[in-house]
Amino acid sequence: MALKIYNSLTRQLEEFVPLHEGEVLMYSCGPTVYDYFHIGNARTFLISDIVRRYLEYKGYAVTLVQNLTDIDDKIINRANEQGIDTSRLAQKYVDAYFEDSSRLGIRAADVHPRATEHIAEIIALIQTLIDKQAAYEIDGDVYYRVNHFAEYGKLSHRKPEDLLAGARVEIDERKEDARDFDLWKKSKAEEPWWDSPWGKGRPGWHIECSAMAMKHLGETIDIHAGGHDLLFPHHENEIAQSEVATGKTFARYWLHVAFLQIDGRRMGKSESNFIFVHDAVEQYAPEAIRHFLISAQYRHPLDYNPTSLSESSSAVRRLSNCIDALGPYRDVEEDTSAELNDADAASLRDGLDTMRQNFESTMDDDFNTAGALGAIFKFVGEVNQFLAATGDQSSDVGRSVLSQAYNSLVEVCGVLGIYAEEEGASDEHAALTEALMTLILEVRQDARQRKDWATADKIRDQLDALNVELQDSRTGTTWRIIKGGR
RNA sequence: GGCGGCGUAGCCAAGUGGUAAGGCCGGAGUCUGCAAAACUCCUAUGCGUCGGUUCAAUUCCGACCGCCGCCUCCA
Known part of the structure; x- marks a missing residue:
């Protein structure tokens, strides 16, 4: 069974073949740490987490890198409001990010590079771009020369004239072209700065991801994931910077997660209609929040509302009841022989096989988590039915199948993170x-x-x-x- | 204006050119001291509207309606 991924670059479902057999290099755009992250952000982080887990489930060795943007305008503004250092503010929300994401069961990436710890790499990359005539300096600012890259717009499928026609940006008259973007920003008074060949300043937003992805994963990566809002201009610019610098494909599969909506509108920081994960996790079990966030396929919008969350809570409880009921059989020796002399048990094992097949084929279809949940819950019904009918009277074969059911459900739910085994405080x-x-x-x-x-x-x-x-x-x-x- | 997404039962949501997964809620039972959990049965001749192609369309094509997003910092 082959995994297919919808690639935003080609706008098609493509079979996934990693650059190096058996290994996957993956980069996921992380948070800008100026505040707690909200459930909308969590959707993207969670999808990255599940993509990673599913690839591991399929046997790949995955290296996941997720950046932490710890210097930018919003951080500077917020730090000024609070009268503290940008680095202190950033650290506070880096800590909060790890705390909240781990409460949601999102595993830490293999590397969490920070922009401020990669200034040297960023400067080197900018210098390369200047050397290649793909960037130019004006009075301490460095801009990327979009005209230098003929393929600019290939990810967002935009033509140059479209970009200009719709531009609502205030155009910096000094730039050669309205589309040119910051690589290095000269520092103003009272702003944090680093020394560079162009004077004191700080990196632009897009360049950090190029520099850090290349440093930690190499010049070509397999999967680059992020929220749909990053498709343009962020990811488009990353491609422009990286591919001009290296002459190689930057990312082979681009995966973009659709927005979480609330009251039919996009949940966003600037909309101030968001719900912090920080708060949600006080109200709902992590498994319920995860269930909700994957109850629709990741490319489809999903609407947040309390009803959906409580539906997910109920669903997850049903699942949990079932797996807990199977717990006592977990250590029964598994009988994997093809012929089972117990008709009910044989039928349950057929259901188990079907569940696994459907789980995989549906996840192989661009990580269709909603379909995967369907397969799991269908099997839950079959298990409950079997337990209700036989209970403790199960035959040895039956007990063995129940053991297999337990282990399979735990494994499959582990990929989605919707079942947590009981764990005492100590x-x-x-x-x-x-x-x-x-x-x-x-x-x-x-x-x-x-x-x-x-x-x-x-x-x-x-x-x-x-x-x-x-x-x-x-x-x-x-x-x-x-x-x-x- | 350019590009894209969505519209499936009371709610959420999969899916397929051949007749609608799963979850939640609700109703009726079984079990139980009563509950809870679980099980059984019931709940879309129907998939935004109108046309077209086809033996057959919710699924393909076209038009239209409604909602949303990106094009500016945002996952």
Whole structure:
């Protein structure tokens, strides 16, 4: 089964073949650290994370680089407002980025380069562009000469005249061409600066990604991902800078994530209609937020609203209930023989095979996470049905298939990050909690035996208030902690 | 003006030239002391509108309507 990726460059679904067999070089545009990031930003970061995980699932060795833009106008303005250093402000939000993204289950990239730590590389790259006549200096500012690059516009599919016709930018009269953009910005008073051949200044926005991608991944990378808003001008400019400097293809597959909307409009910082991940994570379980963010294919807009989030919470709970119910079978030895002497078990294993096939074929189709969820939940229904029918009476074969089901579901959900295994705060506390719960449930069981329903229900209700849910069954009472409340 | 996206059941959302995955919500049951969880059944002759191609279109083509985005910092 071949993975296909929609390449913004060609506007087509293309079979994915990495530059080096078995390895994937991937670059994802990260945050500008002047504030917390919102759920819209999270969608892109999450998709990068899932693309990476799925490629690993398929056996590729993936190197993921995600930049942190830690110097730019917004950072300078925000730092000035707060009367602190730009570096201090940036560090605060770098820390916040890692905290919030890890709470969302987004794994850190292999490298998180920062613009301010790559000034030398940036300067060298600009110098190369000047040497090649692709850039020019005017009074301490350096601009990229767009006319030098005949293919300018190939990513955004724009013609030069279109770019000028729609230009709403204030045109700097000193530039040779209105489309030329900053590579190096001369510092104004009170602004942070670095020394360069053109005087004190700081890098323009686009150049850092070219310099850092090349430094950490090489001159040609496989996948370059980012939000759809970066397609133009950011990514277009990255191509222009990089390809003129090296004479090589910069990125082979360009992947752009559609916007998250809210009330039918784009969620954006400048729209001030955003919801910080920082806050969302207080209200909803990370798995629920992830489920929501991947409930539509990444190239389709998705609308944020509380209803969708609570739908995702319910869906994720259903999934979690199922996998937890399979937990007891996780260590049963798997019987992988082709012939199963138990018809129900055989049918469940067919369902499992189908689930895996559909998961892969749908993910191979440009990371169609919505379709993948469909495959997973269909199988969840089959597992529940099997468990309801056989329960503890399962045959050895049945138990073996349940074990396979558990491991497959955990693996597949791991790619999407929609199931979290129970993890206690610490072993010590987990053991204590376990012991206390056993005690409480014994007391309640005694009450139930006396038909003292008032006491039994009081215990259940009070535990429920603590997000501990009890479930009585013929074989006893089980409990679980409801993550993220309800 | 240029370029692009979206419009599928009450809500979210896959999908296919041959007759609509999955989730949520709702209703009726089973189980249970009551719940919860789970299971069973029910919930789109229909996929924005109008035409066209075809034996057959939601799926292809054309026109139109509505909503959104990029073209400026923004994931």
